Amino acid sequence: MTSTQHQGAAAFVVNVDFEQGLFGFPECRRFVLSTAPRPGFYWLQSLEYPTLAFLLADPFLYFEDYAVDVNPADSAALAATDASQIAVLVTVTLPADASGVRTVNLQGPLLFNLTRGLGRQIIVSNPAFRVREPLPEPSAAAA
């Protein structure tokens, strides 16, 4: 865990096209990715349906062993020739009430080539990375 990665980071807003949409949302293709007030968190807001948004988190801040294998078709779709061009974020599911557990989906990460404005959701085959992985307390990561 590196504590300084996100400190003092500038806010950004980027348009991202998901050519294939997201799983279950194939018609949501154009999004705006922006930094959320909390470091390490991002908003992905639909442009087709502006009232729809996803909260995303940087998985590497919480899961040191997390790794994503990107197949050639996916890296080509992202116009990426090198791993350093791809940013990985995962969806966060917030609990319905304050006492619930926040989870992240490590099995279906969202990949971004932010300089090209391209995004893609992929399936990670490693069964160790689960769909509903409890997210450690943000204080532990943000501190």
Place this chain on the structure above:
Amino acid sequence: MRITNSVLTRTALSTIRDGLSGLDRAQRQLASGSRLERPSDDPAAAADVLVADRRLAALGQYQRNISAAKSRLAAQESVLNQLDGILSRARELATAQMGDTANATTRLIAAEEVDRLAEAVAQLANTRFNSGYLFGGQHADLPPYPLDADRVPQGELPIEIAEGQQVNTVIPADRLFLAPGTVDSLQRLASGLRANDEAAIADAARDVNSAFNTVQLALGETGARVQQLELAHSNAEALVLGLKEHRADLSEIDLEDAVTQLLARQNALQAAMMATTRLFNTTLTDYLR
């Protein structure tokens, strides 16, 4: 390529962060090749609320479809695992009975066991699910085995899990039990063993093997479909609604009307979503503060 927690591969986010803070908007747009847009720049955003409402009502139905598809696929996966075990055992028996240690007596004993395996497979082909037959395809009301040429159990019962996105839920008996001759190959294996006919045993064993491979493929296919559904479900759960809703139009309508409308909207959404996703609430704003 592999993306891990190493500093080298973690640069994508910081690059864009640093890069964007140093560029002006025009340059940024040029670099990305597209005009930078934000929902707040869009004068049509308010009208989209209505579209989103319809989308969300549909989403409730899609979530129910996903649940239905998942339970069907789970039932199928369980049958396939049993089939996998049965065919593995049949392969073992066939291999053992083709060797030098086999004789008419051992083959007779093995034939008895293969008979029972064939019966078990026939029963699996007629697995019940809800009020019909799991592998019945378009003829789910009738048992797919034994095959009736007038009603071949085909069709994969696609279920719509999102607008324009369908997932097949079932591998019909035609593809799993009949065309590859799963039951048939076991029955021929049993008669070959009974007849003490090594050539017939070898012949049937090849077909058992190909049925086994079909089951392996079907297991992989089922697993991939389940995964796809899991992710669609998880995305719907993660969806945050109404974050910026009524941004523009609220100022234009009477406050009382607005409150009434918001309440009606909230109730309709809750019904539609069946509590699978959360509505915008204070928890969310607190969380991000």
